[in-house]
Amino acid sequence: MTATNARAKNRRLRRHRRGAAAVEFAVCLPILVILVFGSIEACSFIFLKQSLSVAAYEGAREAALSNSTTSAASTRSQQILDSRGVTDYAISFPGGTPDAALRGQPVTVEVSAPTQTNSPLAGQFVPNRTLVSRVVMLKE
Known part of the structure; x- marks a missing residue:
């Protein structure tokens, strides 16, 4: 094999390798995009909760x-909630109002908000759920 034949063969192999890299990138890009946006959305829901x-x-x-x-x-x-940018929230007192609670009785506060309106990216693509947090303390 001559030197010119070897160089021509190397050029052909490099062209094929560039094509394979482009195909690999085209296959992997959607997966990477889904992982990045999914991570952002998961972090948003954790922050909301x-x-x-x-x-x-x-x-x-x-x-x-x-x-x-x-x-x-x-x-x-x-x-x-306002300082953290949460929207469409609801605050309730399921155990009765704190005004009516006597000393030593439980006071319950429940805060809820929908995920769809508090989602930075995929509010239209992820099914809406309402996250709820409830805390019970005894009246002093």
């Missing part, structure tokens, strides 16, 4: 104070 938990805890902490009112507890939860 954590925000609801913190808001429920802070609302229950305010509601458990001896001189607290329902509106003060609700306002405290709203402040947390």
Whole structure:
């Protein structure tokens, strides 16, 4: 085999290898995109759940104070949710209002929000679920 034949053969092999790399990239790109956007969406849902938990805890902490009112507890939860950019949330007191609770009785605060309106990317593609966080504390 001459040197020119060997060089021509190497050029053909490099061209074939470039084509194989393009095909591999075309196959792997959709998988990588799904993994990246799926990770972002999962982190968004974890952040939403954590925000609801913190808001429920802070609302229950305010509601458990001896001189607290329902509106003060609700306002405290709203402040947390608004500062974290949560939308379409609902704050409720399923065990009764903190105003009516006596010392030593449980006070329950429940905070919920839908995932679809709080999703940065795939709100239209992921089925809507409502995340709920509930905290129970005893009245002081």
